[in-house]
Amino acid sequence: MTSGFSSLKILVTGASGFIGSHLSDRLAQENEMVLVDDFSVGPRSNLASLEGRPNVSIVTADVTDRDQMQELCAGVDTVFHLAISCLRTSLGNPRLSHDVNAGGTLSACAAAQAQGVRRFVYVSSSEVYGTAETTPMAETHPCRPTTVYGASKLAGELYALAYFKTYGMPALVVRPFNTYGPREPYAGARAEVIPRFLLQLEAGHAPVIYGDGSQTRDFTFVEDTVAGILGAAACDALVGDAVNVAYGHEVSIRRIAELLARIAGSDLEPVHENARPGDVMRHFADTEKARRLFGYQPKVDLETGLLRTADWLRQERLAGRTDAAAAGTPNW
Numbered sequence: 502m503t504s505g506f507s508s509l510k511i512l513v514t515g516a517s518g519f520i521g522s523h524l525s526d527r528l529a530q531e532n533e534m535v536l537v538d539d540f541s542v543g544p545r546s547n548l549a550s551l552e553g554r555p556n557v558s559i560v561t562a563d564v565t566d567r568d569q570m571q572e573l574c575a576g577v578d579t580v581f582h583l584a585i586s587c588l589r590t591s592l593g594n595p596r597l598s599h600d601v602n603a604g605g606t607l608s609a610c611a612a613a614q615a616q617g618v619r620r621f622v623y624v625s626s627s628e629v630y631g632t633a634e635t636t637p638m639a640e641t642h643p644c645r646p647t648t649v650y651g652a653s654k655l656a657g658e659l660y661a662l663a664y665f666k667t668y669g670m671p672a673l674v675v676r677p678f679n680t681y682g683p684r685e686p687y688a689g690a691r692a693e694v695i696p697r698f699l700l701q702l703e704a705g706h707a708p709v710i711y712g713d714g715s716q717t718r719d720f721t722f723v724e725d726t727v728a729g730i731l732g733a734a735a736c737d738a739l740v741g742d743a744v745n746v747a748y749g750h751e752v753s754i755r756r757i758a759e760l761l762a763r764i765a766g767s768d769l770e771p772v773h774e775n776a777r778p779g780d781v782m783r784h785f786a787d788t789e790k791a792r793r794l795f796g797y798q799p800k801v802d803l804e805t806g807l808l809r810t811a812d813w814l815r816q817e818r819l820a821g822r823t824d825a826a827a828a829g830t831p832n833w
Contacts, residue, residue: 505735507531510576514564514609515583517543519684520624520677523727524581526550529557535573537562542587542691547684564605570612579620579734580613582606582661588628589690591650592778598653606657614670621672622734623661626654627719627747627784629676636751637787640676640743648779658743665741673739675730678747678786682723682806683813695720695807698758699814702765711831712776714755719786721748722801722809732795739794747786748799760804764811774831 509532515521516536522543525536534557536548551557562569564584574580584605591598606623613621628651629644646652661672687696698708721729729746733739758771791797801809 506579506731509533509578510535511579511581512537512573512577513581513583514538514605515543515585516559517545517547518583518585519543519547519686520680520723520726520730521581521583522547522684523682523723524583524730527727527731528581529554532556534558535560535577537564537570537573538584539563542585542686543684565600565608567608567611570608571615574612574616574618577613577616577618579622580609580618581622581624581730581734582609582657583624584609585654586650587686587691588648588650589777591648591653595649598649599656602650602653603656603660607660610660610664610670610672614664614668619671620734620740621661621664621670622730623657623672623674624730625658625674625676625743626651627676627678627745627786628781629655629658630781630784632781633783633785636783636785637749638745638785639787640745640790647781651779662741662743671740673733673736673741674743675733676743676745677726677729678719678721678745678784680721680723680726682810684723685810687814687817694754695757695761695810696814698761699765699811702762702767702769703815703818705767705769707769707772708758708761709831710754710758710771710773712754712780713773714758714771715753716780716782717751717753718784719747719749719751720757720803720806721746721799722806725799725801729791729797729799732797733791736795744791744794745786745788746791746797747788748803749786749788750803751783751785752803757807760807761811764807777831
């Protein structure tokens with residue numbers, strides 16, 4: 502059984518995205534799946550292993566379309582809502598971030614409530630906190646987002662919890678910290694820092710750090726993030742509440758560059774450019790609540806996760822899916 506999810510009808514929005522596709526892979530082992538995406542962020546190839554399976558329907562849809570979402574929610578037991586417009590996109594197009602992240606969540610909540618969905622799982626982001634004021638960051642840490650992306654994700658949280666308080670829809674919020682691993686976006690505006698550094702190093706270029714590199718993140722391997730989402734979703738005590746999912750350690754961006762240079766066999770030193778607008782300086786999660794309520798325990802240490810990510814990215818390049826320098830600078 503997959504963390505209490507078996508023989509259910511489950512809808513996943515943002516299903517072809519990085520985290521969404523891994524979550525869908527896990528849930529499709531024992532459930533009927535409705536996988537929803539507009540494929541503007543995650544490629545359909547992320548769902549290749551699920552194409553044609555009799556228990557899986559892959560639907561092209563816009564989460565902001567309430568009528569379409571209501572049709573898709575018919576007969577659904579659980580909704581995992583992951584559809585987003587990403588952080589770097591929000592820097593140049595804040596309205597899109599609002600429309601998808603806040604408006605799309607309101608649409609999904611309305612559809613789920615109208616169809617009597619028995620659990621609504623909103624997958625939020627550590628960006629709702631902004632920069633750490635105290636560490637480790639528990640769920641009670643103030644939410645002071647520094648970007649429209651973070652603000653729109655926080656609005657989505659408030660909508661989901663308001664649907665619980667107002668209408669009794671059993672909603673809960675999961676806040677993953679920085680997830681990395683296979684299928685992580687590596688090109689263009691959506692390129693994340695770990696695959697971007699790897700692409701640059703393997704192309705013989707110095708990794709580009711925006712800012713001084715002292716900013717920290719709590720990097721969590723995607724398998725551990727998915728395990729946390731599933732554990733939280735099955736936990737009755739979390740209905741109407743929020744929980745962190747993270748590795749539980751902080752590491753600087755400068756240190757990530759050093760570790761990846763070692764993996765790539767490179768002696769190139771990072772170069773620095775202007776800091777990204779609205780960048781948070783410190784993230785370090787308190788995961789005690791997840792451990793206490795559903796036994797969450799991440800299993801993949803940072804160096805193992807980075808090696809697995811590097812192996813995957815090399816395979817992707819061998820398949821001719823990207824140019825070595827595709828990430829570019831800057832990527833927003």
